[in-house]
Amino acid sequence: MVKAENIEKAYKIAKERYAEIGVDTDKVIAQLKKVKLSMHCWQGDDIHGFLNPDQELTGGIGVSGDFPGIAHTPDELTADLHKALTLIPGQHKVQLHTLYAVTDQKKDFNEIGPEDFKYWVDWAKKEGVGLDMNPTFFSHPKVKHNFTLASPEKQIRDYWIEVGKKSREIANYFGKELGQQSVNNFWIPDGFKDNPIDKQGPRDRLIASLDEIFAKKYEEKNTIEAVEGKLFGTGIESYTVGSHLFYNNYAISRNKLWTIDAGHWHPTEDVSDKFSAFLPFGKGLMLHVSRPVRWDSDHVVIMDDALIRIARSLVRDNQLERTNIGLDFFDATIDRVAAWVIGARATQKALLQAMLAPIDQLKKAELNYDFTTRLAVTEELKSYPFGAVWDEFCLENETPVGADWLEDIHQYEKDVLFKRN
Structure with missing residues (x-):
């Protein structure tokens, strides 16, 4: 099971990374x-x-x-x-x-x-x-x-x-x-x-x-x-x-x-x-x-x-x-x-x-025909830590993080689904 403190640590780092490009997570x-x-x-x-x-x-x-x-x-x-x-x-x-x-x-x-x-x-x-x-x-x-x-x-x-x-x-x-x-x-x-x-x-x-x-x-x-x-x-x-x-x-x-x-x-x-x-x-x-x-x-x-x-x-x-x-x-x-x-x-x-993208800045670059920046930034965004933000989103909504929800499903199968005719 994912620990809440680890989620918070990862989210803090992700928040700082995204803030560097103008995105408020x-x-x-x-x-x-x-x-x-x-x-x-x-x-x-x-x-x-x-x-x-x-x-x-x-x-x-x-x-x-x-x-x-x-x-x-x-x-x-x-x-x-x-x-x-x-x-x-x-x-x-x-x-x-x-x-x-x-x-x-x-x-x-x-x-x-x-x-x-x-x-x-x-x-x-x-x-x-x-x-x-x-x-x-x-x-x-x-x-x-x-x-x-x-x-x-x-x-x-x-x-x-x-x-x-x-x-x-x-x-x-x-x-x-x-x-x-x-x-x-x-x-x-x-x-x-x-x-x-x-x-x-x-x-x-x-x-x-x-x-x-x-x-x-x-x-x-x-x-x-x-x-x-x-x-x-x-x-x-x-x-x-x-x-x-x-x-x-x-x-x-x-x-x-x-x-x-x-x-x-x-x-x-x-x-x-x-x-x-x-x-x-x-x-x-x-x-x-x-x-x-x-x-x-x-x-x-x-x-x-x-x-x-x-x-x-x-x-x-x-x-x-x-x-x-x-x-x-x-x-x-x-x-x-x-x-x-x-x-x-x-x-x-x-x-x-x-x-999780600096959309306004990217649109500005596009309007100025700066297609190099558009391509470079959108490619770099693919490796940004959006997963840490997703985990925080789950935590704030009091739902399981990562694949932890699968444990609930397997228990539900044993308690409910597999007992049905």
Whole structure:
């Protein structure tokens, strides 16, 4: 176990090193404390939910692995989330889906309302977290031939339109009850496996469906909507109705947030470059921080180059206040609770490292065409002791330092996870 006195010694040295280049580490720590991540509940149960847990996953979604201890009930899932949140520094939020409603009645997706999320609101109040929402447009018999809101059948579209409307009621309920704005993110799996004849029709239907869903106005202090695109998915390799460009334009024209999922782009694209291109025109961003391995495979987030670039873009361009950062991955080959902790802490580390830089001085050098200084300083920063600042951040938030949190996870496995059926 890391000793507190050693952390303090290391932090004192790091603080002095960063002060030499004009960076106040105390202010940086205070800045990072303000950043709330939105934790995705579906990592804990492999996206089964509680409404139809035996329904096969559809919509191009799949979870691999069989690590013991999967959550089967609301109490098990919230217990696992609580454990993860105690090991992640700071105060955060939790993302839900329609299929995580808790009700003692047999209800279809289009019948789920705020009353079915009272369990989650009560838990969130006790936990001190906010709640975000996602309407579930997958894992249901009415996902017909990979179509929902863009379906050529009016009865199918009407069903999913009602699901979308209900989700907005739920998100508004979250915001009112918890006093934190609830981001309601819309993603649909609609598209064709092979080349379509009509590319315009499905998009016209999707626009009409979304417009109907969003017709009612809610106070933005309670809830706000985001729309999420995708390059392609399993079963819709040739044509995605809700493409990136489609939702980019829809978000700007309808004053919605645009959701950028790091796994939904071509592997060679740098998603961080999209932020500064969109934000001068758009309302704001919702991020789903994920890690694609060759495709949208939703691996657990690690502090890799892609994540570092995402964090640098947000910090250097002062876009954190206009960006909601959510996590989105699922891996059942490892401890599911540990996956939350690894991904969240990696995201925070990337943000911290981005903040620990003399950004104003570097921007000044760039404006003066001093590219030598820009390159030299950014390279030297890579070996600065940001790890000591991270340890101090964990210590101040009363969370384990270094890999000490893994001991808690292993004990939780013995006491809880391995005892589940």
